[in-house]
Amino acid sequence: MRPVQNAAGLAVAITKIGLGAGELSAVVLAKELSADLVLIDEWRARRYAHEEGLPIIGCVGILEDLYEQGDLSDLRGAYQQLIQHETRIDLQTLQPSLTKFKLPRL
Numbered sequence: 001m002r003p004v005q006n007a008a009g010l011a012v013a014i015t016k017i018g019l020g021a022g023e024l025s026a027v028v029l030a031k032e033l034s035a036d037l038v039l040i041d042e043w044r045a046r047r048y049a050h051e052e053g054l055p056i057i058g059c060v061g062i063l064e065d066l067y068e069q070g071d072l073s074d075l076r077g078a079y080q081q082l083i084q085h086e087t088r089i090d091l092q093t094l095q096p097s098l099t100k101f102k103l104p105r106l
Helices: 007-017 021-032 043-051 059-069 075-084 091-100
Strands: none
Touching: 007 021, 021 043, 059 075, 059 091, 075 091
């Protein structure tokens, strides 16, 4: 873990952009570090990161990659666990992923 270097600029950006401190910190820190990839799920933060030229992946993308690589054998089961644990995830995000891999809908 590493803190954002420009904390004052972060505070200004939070007010100006309207994202939460966590999401905005992820974007700012990714830019500061010239990160290869930034992990963000929240839609507005993803859009902002994209506008800032950052490559983005979310939890669904990570699970899909693991499934494609054979490191996750039950993608649908993983999605069911996310739902059972009341993870803030929209079914409309999961269904296209299941369709992509020809798996039954939730």
